[in-house]
Amino acid sequence: MTITEMIPLLNVEDADRSIAFYRDALGFEAAQTFEADGATVWAMLASGDTKLMINQSDHADSTARQDAASYGDVVLYCYVESARDRHADLTARGVTVGEVTTEAYGMEEFLLRDPDGYEIAIGSRLTQIA
Secondary structure, eight states: OOOOOOOOEEEESOHHHHHHHHHHHHOOEEEEEEEETTEEEEEEEEETTEEEEEEEOTTOOOHHHHTOOTTSSOEEEEEOSOHHHHHHHHHHTTOOOOOOEEETTTEEEEEEEOTTOOEEEEEEESSOOO
């Protein structure tokens, strides 16, 4: 078997709310959407070659994720040119983000959560990996 692409699918409580967050905070665009009964229930989001699917589910429950410990479950890790610049931009726009940390593995990074509590790490390399 050869996997040609892997795209995370997040089950969310409110697709429109999630689409707005990923658009406004992280710069994604809705490349495709699907509606049922006049409401958006699924979207393929894209930022360059990076893709993410959002699926509104009656079974989605963000309660446990909202207060979960960092790195206690799946983390969407996004590489950017400068984590510090992105942190300053998000902070200036009122997005709640964690502090920028410098990690022993050669990254500067910070954490934030989407409206359903999914954890997102934003990081930039301090050194090139060979």
